[in-house]
Amino acid sequence: MPVLRPGAFRSGSLVDDLERLSRPEAALPDEDIVSVLVKYFHAYIYPGSEGHCVSLGEISELFWRFCGLWREGTPDRPDDLGLRGTTGYALRMLADLPKTGHIFRSIAGRPAMSGDVRDGYVGLDLGTGTGVLLLAAYLQARRHGARRCDLLGVEYDTVVAERTGQMLERLGVGRVVAADARDAQAYIELVDGPITFLANETIPAMNQRMQSEHFSAIHAAVFKAASGRLRDTVFFPEVLVAVEPKSDASVVLSRQNRFQVPKYYRHESVFPRAVIIEGRLAALTRLGKDFPRLIPPQVRRFLPRRW
Numbered sequence: 001m002p003v004l005r006p007g008a009f010r011s012g013s014l015v016d017d018l019e020r021l022s023r024p025e026a027a028l029p030d031e032d033i034v035s036v037l038v039k040y041f042h043a044y045i046y047p048g049s050e051g052h053c054v055s056l057g058e059i060s061e062l063f064w065r066f067c068g069l070w071r072e073g074t075p076d077r078p079d080d081l082g083l084r085g086t087t088g089y090a091l092r093m094l095a096d097l098p099k100t101g102h103i104f105r106s107i108a109g110r111p112a113m114s115g116d117v118r119d120g121y122v123g124l125d126l127g128t129g130t131g132v133l134l135l136a137a138y139l140q141a142r143r144h145g146a147r148r149c150d151l152l153g154v155e156y157d158t159v160v161a162e163r164t165g166q167m168l169e170r171l172g173v174g175r176v177v178a179a180d181a182r183d184a185q186a187y188i189e190l191v192d193g194p195i196t197f198l199a200n201e202t203i204p205a206m207n208q209r210m211q212s213e214h215f216s217a218i219h220a221a222v223f224k225a226a227s228g229r230l231r232d233t234v235f236f237p238e239v240l241v242a243v244e245p246k247s248d249a250s251v252v253l254s255r256q257n258r259f260q261v262p263k264y265y266r267h268e269s270v271f272p273r274a275v276i277i278e279g280r281l282a283a284l285t286r287l288g289k290d291f292p293r294l295i296p297p298q299v300r301r302f303l304p305r306r307w
């Protein structure tokens with residue numbers, strides 16, 4: 001069973017796709033986005049495949065084996081797919097194709113930037129995982145005509161940092177350092193000047209308290225170390241809405257409050273609920289709603305979930 005519907009898959013190598021989609025005048029349809037995602041997935045497991053045409057059949061076979069790893073009774077183990085340590089867990093995020101596709105589109109296809117990025121674009125992804133958001137940032141930079149871009153991922157899982165770093169280097173996208181993103185001194189001076197784009201997707205699952213992940217702590221550290229360099233930054237997510245169920249209050253985490261839960265709610269349990277994406281408020285459960293048409297229902301049922 002192909003992981004994408006017939007017609008949704010673009011043939012050609014990942015490298016060629018990225019080159020084509022980097023042109024400022026190129027359209028960025030959802031079909032291209034999901035094709036890039038599944039090719040990136042394949043190349044993450046089989047380094048080097050980014051330079052070849054890999055058929056949808058080959059990608060699908062690998063995808064099924066990968067998704068099967070998390071089900072009982074499967075013959076494969078992560079090692080059998082060459083996935084050391086926790087790299088398989090990182091790839092589970094990417095493999096949630098509808099949500100990843102939506103997030104990818106919101107970054108790569110961003111229609112306007114706040115300043116002129118042609119002379120320099122600096123992007124950070126704090127909690128990089130597979131690096132797919134840095135790949136989206138790379139397209140954002142190039143589609144806005146950036147001649148130079150410096151993209152840096154920060155990931156504290158050293159095995160994932162190494163694997164993702166190799167992948168992004170092969171693609172010429174950027175680099176990854178193994179560091180705790182709550183320690184801004186470990187990486188902030190590795191990039192120069194104003195920060196054009198900053199992703200922080202260390203968002204807990206909807207049934208977990210905000211404090212269970214490092215989202216706010218990471219933002220606190222970066223703002224403390226470099227607030228003057230964040231004036232025109234585009235953030236992903238630009239706004240995160242969380243709820244405090246006892247009082248049914250919504251709290252908004254955005255650049256205005258440095259993405260911190262307001263003091264009054266800090267000792268309460270606050271859960272993530274929605275983000276502003278592509279200018280609209282979307283519940284985390286509703287992310288990716290344009291993409292199911294590209295993915296057969298039998299595949300969708302089998303996909304891992306991002307949050």
Ligand SMILES: C[S@@+](CC[C@H](N)C(=O)[O-])C[C@H]1O[C@@H](n2cnc3c(N)ncnc32)[C@H](O)[C@@H]1O
Nearest residue numbers: 127128129130131155156157180181182201214
């Ligand atoms: C939700 S995943 C990010 C997924 C990533 N955007 C992707 O699409 O592959 C969160 C990642 O952040 C990393 N992480 C969490 N807290 C971190 C911290 N304090 N410093 C660095 N990395 C962190 C985790 O190891 C994990 O790989």
